[in-house]
Amino acid sequence: MMRCPNCNSRDIGKIGSHQYYCWSCFIELTVNGDKMSAYQVEEDGTLSSLDDLFFDGPAESQVHAN
Numbered sequence: 718m719m720r721c722p723n724c725n726s727r728d729i730g731k732i733g734s735h736q737y738y739c740w741s742c743f744i745e746l747t748v749n750g751d752k753m754s755a756y757q758v759e760e761d762g763t764l765s766s767l768d769d770l771f772f773d774g775p776a777e778s779q780v781h782a783n
């Protein structure tokens with residue numbers, strides 16, 4: 718079970734084959750292989766990357782999905 722990198726909530730819904738949405742803090746998570754990216758959905762529908770906040774540099778030590 719994945720957790721939100723922002724709020725640590727497990728209340729994450731799947732919205733696409735590689736996309737998830739956190740219902741607690743309203744960010745979108747994209748999983749690409751073993752890489753995770755986080756985006757904030759702006760009011761106009763555009764996505765702002767939050768990777769700088771959550772995934773400093775190479776994320777090797779932070780993402781261990783398996």
Ligand SMILES: [Zn+2]
Nearest residue numbers: 721724739742
């Ligand atoms: Zn969250």
